Amino acid sequence: MEFKELFTGEEEKIREMSQMASAIVKEHYDPIIGPGQNDYMILKFQSVEAIREQLAQGYRYFFVTRGGKNIGFMAFYPRGSAMYLSKFYLYKQERGKGFSRKMMAHVAEEARKAGLASIELNVNKHNSARSAYEKLGFKVIRTEKNDIGHGFFMDDYVYSLEV
Secondary structure: OEEEEEOOOOHHHHHHHHHHHHHHHHHHHHHHHOHHHHHHHHHHHHOHHHHHHHHHOOOEEEEEEEOOEEEEEEEEEEEOOEEEEEEEEEOHHHOOOOHHHHHHHHHHHHHHHOOOOEEEEEEEOOOOOHHHHHHOOOEEEEEEEEEEEOOEEEEEEEEEEEO
């Protein structure tokens, strides 16, 4: 497994990331939040323009590859004393194979390099992935309901893992 970082100005790779992210997120979240909100969130957070903006703001995006093939992606950035894990996704057929543990180890290493004490992330209250984060050692530290516009809200648990 390899982690290939995406950089500002890599337009073809940014488009590739957007397409992959949209496909994974669409498949996973449509049943949880519905296609209307999910399409809005993909446009807001995973479009080419959104990824460009996030990279410019200091997000670090990584393709997760195995055997030269993209199997997922992740994105994170420092926020306060924590590394905020904004994106952490695998294609459905790649889940349950232990890859998330290796991905999280990479995030933890980057957090330690940055001198940060923990990793934090938001998880939709109805997302089945909550159990995967809990198996990795994450604990719920609070709940949040964030207005993301157009009448949509993200109703989440906030998880934390000390590194």
